[in-house]
Amino acid sequence: GLPPRIRIHEVGPRDGLQNEKAVVPVEVKAEFVRRLARAGLTTIEATSFVSPEWVPQLADAAELMPMLADVPARLPVLVPNERGLDRALALGVREIAVFASATESFAKANLNRTVDESLAMFAPVVAKARAADVRVRGYLSMCFGDPWEGAVPVAQVVRVCRALKDMGCQELSLGDTIGVATPGHVMELLSALDGSGIRTGELAVHFHDTYGQALANTLAALQHGVTTVDASAGGLGGCPYAKSATGNLATEDLVWMLHGLGIETGVDLGRLTATSEWMAVHLGRPSPSRTVRALSGI
Ligand code: HMG
Numbered sequence: 001g002l003p004p005r006i007r008i009h010e011v012g013p014r015d016g017l018q019n020e021k022a023v024v025p026v027e028v029k030a031e032f033v034r035r036l037a038r039a040g041l042t043t044i045e046a047t048s049f050v051s052p053e054w055v056p057q058l059a060d061a062a063e064l065m066p067m068l069a070d071v072p073a074r075l076p077v078l079v080p081n082e083r084g085l086d087r088a089l090a091l092g093v094r095e096i097a098v099f100a101s102a103t104e105s106f107a108k109a110n111l112n113r114t115v116d117e118s119l120a121m122f123a124p125v126v127a128k129a130r131a132a133d134v135r136v137r138g139y140l141s142m143c144f145g146d147p148w149e150g151a152v153p154v155a156q157v158v159r160v161c162r163a164l165k166d167m168g169c170q171e172l173s174l175g176d177t178i179g180v181a182t183p184g185h186v187m188e189l190l191s192a193l194d195g196s197g198i199r200t201g202e203l204a205v206h207f208h209d210t211y212g213q214a215l216a217n218t219l220a221a222l223q224h225g226v227t228t229v230d231a232s233a234g235g236l237g238g239c240p241y242a243k244s245a246t247g248n249l250a251t252e253d254l255v256w257m258l259h260g261l262g263i264e265t266g267v268d269l270g271r272l273t274a275t276s277e278w279m280a281v282h283l284g285r286p287s288p289s290r291t292v293r294a295l296s297g298i
């Protein structure tokens with residue numbers, strides 16, 4: 001059967017805004033996070049402590065975090081290296097995510113490292129974070145296909161998942177960075193992970209909706225027992241270093257499906273949709289989410 005409750009890991013402020021051409025003012029980012037929390041989201045990925053040359057859209061991370069001190073939600077941030085971790089710890093961050101790749105091409109494009117070099121970069125970050133009692137998520141990108149390499153063997157994905165778990169990541173988020181996965185592939189990967197000593201409860205799924213498969217893929221993951229799902233308010237998102245990556249699964253589309261299935265999320269869909277409409281005004285274009293469009297009568 002399906003789980004009675006799902007935790008949504010909201011990535012709009014990070015995955016969404018990292019991909020916008022225009023840099024969103026820091027006050028608008030802070031208000032976005034506050035509105036998401038008021039809509040009932042309990043985990044909101046706020047920003048990234050990466051190189052400001054690589055992702056100028058999130059270069060204001062150190063300004064943003066103090067503005068969020070009173071937000072009643074978990075506020076994880078992306079951290080690629082010790083430099084990023086030190087910046088985040090200095091601001092009192094309690095939860096981070098490192099982000100690996102299942103493929104060499106994307107490791108190079110996104111981290112300027114091979115897969116193994118990037119794992120070697122993350123290992124001391126994870127150890128230091130855990131020693132400071134900071135929660136650590138490990139993302140794994142290109143789990144279902146890569147724009148340069150095409151198909152990605154399941155065994156290659158399982159290998160990097162194991163490496164992330166062994167270095168101390170407490171949750172693994174399986175990324176379909178370019179949105180090419182279909183439900184059978186999701187079931188195949190989750191079954192392979194079952195046999196590798198990684199518990200389903202430690203997994204999250206992170207689908208981009210490029211080919212319109214994100215909801216179907218999510219349902220396949222729920223049927224397998226996954227209870228943490230990443231989504232982005234209004235369907236914002238994409239990765240600037242991945243050719244052909246479009247928006248994430250829209251949080252509104254996810255909530256519509258989950259509530260229809262009788263699965264609790266704690267999210268107030270009206271408030272969430274209003275937040276995405278408000279953000280769309282700031283970004284100067286309508287949300288791509290079908291649910292946002294339907295509920296706001298666009
Ligand atoms: P590099 O150029 O190899 O690094 O980049 P470096 O160590 O040589 O540093 C270069 C410069 O950046 C130096 O400055 C560093 O100080 C500075 P300089 O001394 O030359 O003036 N620097 C930093 N500054 C601030 N904070 C830092 C930091 N690190 C270095 N943390 C690096 C390597 C990893 C830094 C770079 O490749 C990088 O920042 N990559 C991040 C790319 C990124 O954020 N991508 C998007 C997130 S991943 C994603 O979206 C996928 C996901 O959603 C899941 C999915 O969909 O699959 C998570």
Ligand code: MG
Binds near residue numbers: 015175206238248
């Ligand atoms: Mg992503």
